[in-house]
Amino acid sequence: xxxxxxxxxxxxxxxxxxxxxxxxxxxxxxxxxxxxxxxxxxxxxxxxxxxxxxxxxxxxxxxxxxxxxxxxxxxxxxxxxxxxxxxxxxxxxxxxxxxxxxxxxxxxxxxxxxxxxxxxxxxxxxxxxxxxxxxxxxxxxxxxxxxxxxxxxxxxxxxxxxxxxxxxxxxxxxxxxxxxxxxxxxxxxxxxxxxxxxxxxx
Numbered sequence: 001x002x003x004x005x006x007x008x009x010x011x012x013x014x015x016x017x018x019x020x021x022x023x024x025x026x027x028x029x030x031x032x033x034x035x036x037x038x039x040x041x042x043x044x045x046x047x048x049x050x051x052x053x054x055x056x057x058x059x060x061x062x063x064x065x066x067x068x069x070x071x072x073x074x075x076x077x078x079x080x081x082x083x084x085x086x087x088x089x090x091x092x093x094x095x096x097x098x099x100x101x102x103x104x105x106x107x108x109x110x111x112x113x114x115x116x117x118x119x120x121x122x123x124x125x126x127x128x129x130x131x132x133x134x135x136x137x138x139x140x141x142x143x144x145x146x147x148x149x150x151x152x153x154x155x156x157x158x159x160x161x162x163x164x165x166x167x168x169x170x171x172x173x174x175x176x177x178x179x180x181x182x183x184x185x186x187x188x189x190x191x192x193x194x195x196x197x198x199x200x201x202x
Contacts, residue, residue: 019138026134027165030127031073031173035180037123038066042184044117050188051195054110059192061103062185068096069128070177076131077170080159081139083150089135093128100125 050058072085072092079085100121107113136143145155 022134022137026131026138027169030131030134032176034069034127035176037120037127038181039184041117041120041124042188044114044120045188048111048113048117050111051191054107056189056192056196058103058106058110059185059189061099061106063189065096065099065103065124066181066185068092068099072128073131075158076135077165077173078161080161081135081142082152082157082159083142083146083155084158086132086136086139086142086146089128089132093132096128097125 045058045062069092072089075085075088104113104118104121145152150156
């Protein structure tokens with residue numbers, strides 16, 4: 001496949017120390033640790049019995065926010081960083097922030113949102129911007145092209161990376177996100193739907 005053609009980019013390369021540190025922290029810090037506040041937020045929803053309060057509506061907003069966060073991450077991991085990808089990351093981060101505000105306003109009307117849950121939200125809200133900032137630092141030429149309006153012929157095309165990340169790393173990250181985010185929030189939606197059906201039939 002064209003998207004996997006070429007030698008994988010090694011996770012350690014003889015580049016400047018600052019660039020290497022940024023790349024390592026993005027790949028092994030920001031992205032996998034994103035699961036931790038997401039899982040903590042799911043647990044807070046469970047403790048406050050979301051299925052008996054805001055229910056399916058709030059759970060659907062959570063699914064929307066996961067999509068807004070997951071799309072730019074997936075594109076950034078698989079595609080060449082260019083003005084299109086950076087603009088996608090920026091737009092998704094703004095949409096995620098707006099949806100997070102909607103989520104909190106919805107939740108506080110229906111259930112108790114404790115200070116610890118609001119603090120967890122602060123981590124989740126800033127992480128999309130953090131990931132975009134790291135990507136921008138690692139690809140200054142793409143940032144310059146974006147600021148110039150993307151004048152290059154390939155600036156607004158979705159292209160595979162010249163040297164893709166190792167398939168083993170991508171598989172491990174996908175498994176981490178599936179087990180730590182997708183599965184818990186699917187369970188949350190299932191609980192909410194089941195509770196709604198029970199109220200409808202009672």
